[in-house]
Amino acid sequence: MKRMNNATTEPWRVGVLFSQTGHMSVIEETQLRGTLLAIDEINCAGGVNGRELMPIIYDPASDNTLFRLYAKKLMTEDDISSIFGCYTSSSRKVVLPIVERLNGLLWYPTLYEGFEYSPNVIYTGSAPNQNGLALCEYLVSNLGRRFYFIGSDYIYPRETNRIMRELLRGAEVIGESYVSLRAQRKDFLPIIRDIQRTRPDVIFSTVVGDSTVHLYQSYADAGFDPKTLPIASLTTTEAEIRAMGFDVGEGHITAASYFQNIDSASNASFVSRFKRRFGSDEPTNMCVEAAYFQVHFFARALAMTNSMETNQLRPVVLGSEFEAPQGKVAINASCSHADLWSCIGRANRAGQFDIVARSKAAVAADPYLTCSGRNAHFL
Amino acid sequence: MSKVEVPAKPGSASLAEFEIVVAVAPESGADQVVRDLQRARAKVRRLWPMPDKLPSDADVLVVEFSDRLTDRLPWMPGESRSAVVVVIGPNRAPDPARLCETTPEAVIYMPAQTETIAGVVALARSQFDYTKRLRDRIERLDENLRTIRNVERAKAILISARGMNDEAAYKFLRTQAMDRRTTVNAIAAAIIDSFELLG
Numbered sequence: 001m002k003r004m005n006n007a008t009t010e011p012w013r014v015g016v017l018f019s020q021t022g023h024m025s026v027i028e029e030t031q032l033r034g035t036l037l038a039i040d041e042i043n044c045a046g047g048v049n050g051r052e053l054m055p056i057i058y059d060p061a062s063d064n065t066l067f068r069l070y071a072k073k074l075m076t077e078d079d080i081s082s083i084f085g086c087y088t089s090s091s092r093k094v095v096l097p098i099v100e101r102l103n104g105l106l107w108y109p110t111l112y113e114g115f116e117y118s119p120n121v122i123y124t125g126s127a128p129n130q131n132g133l134a135l136c137e138y139l140v141s142n143l144g145r146r147f148y149f150i151g152s153d154y155i156y157p158r159e160t161n162r163i164m165r166e167l168l169r170g171a172e173v174i175g176e177s178y179v180s181l182r183a184q185r186k187d188f189l190p191i192i193r194d195i196q197r198t199r200p201d202v203i204f205s206t207v208v209g210d211s212t213v214h215l216y217q218s219y220a221d222a223g224f225d226p227k228t229l230p231i232a233s234l235t236t237t238e239a240e241i242r243a244m245g246f247d248v249g250e251g252h253i254t255a256a257s258y259f260q261n262i263d264s265a266s267n268a269s270f271v272s273r274f275k276r277r278f279g280s281d282e283p284t285n286m287c288v289e290a291a292y293f294q295v296h297f298f299a300r301a302l303a304m305t306n307s308m309e310t311n312q313l314r315p316v317v318l319g320s321e322f323e324a325p326q327g328k329v330a331i332n333a334s335c336s337h338a339d340l341w342s343c344i345g346r347a348n349r350a351g352q353f354d355i356v357a358r359s360k361a362a363v364a365a366d367p368y369l370t371c372s373g374r375n376a377h378f379l
Numbered sequence: 380m381s382k383v384e385v386p387a388k389p390g391s392a393s394l395a396e397f398e399i400v401v402a403v404a405p406e407s408g409a410d411q412v413v414r415d416l417q418r419a420r421a422k423v424r425r426l427w428p429m430p431d432k433l434p435s436d437a438d439v440l441v442v443e444f445s446d447r448l449t450d451r452l453p454w455m456p457g458e459s460r461s462a463v464v465v466v467i468g469p470n471r472a473p474d475p476a477r478l479c480e481t482t483p484e485a486v487i488y489m490p491a492q493t494e495t496i497a498g499v500v501a502l503a504r505s506q507f508d509y510t511k512r513l514r515d516r517i518e519r520l521d522e523n524l525r526t527i528r529n530v531e532r533a534k535a536i537l538i539s540a541r542g543m544n545d546e547a548a549y550k551f552l553r554t555q556a557m558d559r560r561t562t563v564n565a566i567a568a569a570i571i572d573s574f575e576l577l578g
Contacts, residue, residue: 100509100512100513103505103509103512117520117523119512119515119516120512311508335519368523368526368527369527370530370563370564
């Protein structure tokens with residue numbers, strides 16, 4: 001009986017795992033903010049069925065060992081079933097066996113390399129058919145066919161480059177280099193020299209975290225002009241542009257489901273709420289937005305099930321829709337990935353992305369590229 | 380925050396609301412089994428004498444072991460629809476081969492210590508759920524592999540029979556799927572089937 005009485009007032013406890021320190025904190029901290037903004041909004045509106053959401057937040061400090069430890073702690077000591085978290089694929093991969101075995105639900109708000117389907121994950125970032133495909137088509141038709149790949153050395157860049165090679169048929173990959181996730185400016189110098197020597201039409205980067213800043217800054221120092229030879233990326237957001245300097249970022253290209261510059265009433269309101277909470281010079285980005293809207297998906301499902309049990313929550317989440325800042329999105333019931341918009345943005349002097357191409361609607365997630373053709377016809 | 384007595388934890392250690400069929404002989408301790416499960420707030424349905432076929436709609440079957448128990452289970456081995464906990468009466472030692480072919484998730488030897496039964500049953504259900512999630516995942520992966528294979532084969536057919544190029548063949552499959560409101564895989568499979576039919 002004690003449990004029944006408590007059930008009416010006790011908060012709904014959820015886990016939050018984003019790095020606030022270490023080499024991934026530039027971007028993961030923005031995901032933490034997106035998560036907290038949504039939780040605040042829900043709590044200000046009275047919580048879910050009269051009970052507030054209470055985040056249990058740990059800082060995994062960009063260390064996969066800590067991701068693993070905290071995921072276990074959340075599920076076995078804090079008795080939590082839904083965890084919002086993870087940016088890198090390697091951190092997702094270490095959390096995955098834990099949530100799968102203990103039947104938790106990991107809400108993963110990050111673009112990734114696809115080729116995964118876990119019944120214990122809701123994927124709310126882009127799969128390759130939603131960002132890489134659009135980027136390939138744009139680059140080949142606007143910049144040329146000779147590509148140079150630079151990536152951080154871990155799962156996501158290597159897998160993404162394998163997929164990009166496949167999507168870029170007819171184009172030529174004239175170089176492929178990897179640097180450590182903790183790469184400093186000097187580590188990019190040999191690559192910069194290689195680019196000067198090979199003269200590609202476009203550079204495709206899957207460098208993430210702090211080293212993104214070092215890459216773009218060494219590129220600027222070497223005197224390259226992004227207007228004629230830009231770095232194209234799926235991961236460089238407004239947050240990284242701000243960290244590297246607006247002048248350094250100007251002219252470079254990113255494909256994403258969301259940019260702060262998207263022109264819609266729901267986005268304008270989202271951006272202004274974010275700035276009010278975190279400061280007027282804090283930009284939003286695709287990772288903030290996914291982290292934000294996935295909490296709303298969760299809360300809506302929770303309102304219906306009134307239970308945190310994964311077995312009850314997940315079927316209600318699958319197939320549900322939400323008017324996100326990027327536009328209307330849905331959780332595709334066939335693969336538990338979100339159907340998201342495809343956008344190509346080019347960074348401007350104000351640190352924002354001018355949107356140069358955009359899909360007409362949300363693109364159905366196809367994480368295994370089972371039926372995505374070679375062309376992103378929607379652009 | 381106060382700890383609750385029976386937390387609804389992930390992996391569901393709680394048996395609350397679970398429908399559990401108990402088909403155990405009175406002399407093996409059926410009363411104790413039912414009492415323990417009811418204390419954990421499970422919905423218990425008691426069946427005795429042992430029916431020829433056990434029901435398939437329960438969350439967990441707690442059943443008295445016998446050598447021909449596999450014949451009484453309402454499914455083929457490998458296709459179970461409930462977790463199975465086998466109860467072995469006092470002073471009985473089952474043949475290991477017979478026990479294995481029953482494929483239970485857990486075994487309870489009677490007499491059991493007080494209040495240990497609910498834990499064993501919850502564990503059995505958790506094991507069963509995990510296996511099921513893995514099987515669902517494998518099924519989905521198999522389906523994806525079949526789709527990829529079918530799309531590639533159908534594309535090859537379109538390229539050779541219709542003289543399309545790679546790009547046009549993909550586009551054809553996608554457009555057909557969209558127009559007919561079906562999946563690309565279904566269209567691809569239909570093309571392969573009709574091609575094989577016509578030789």
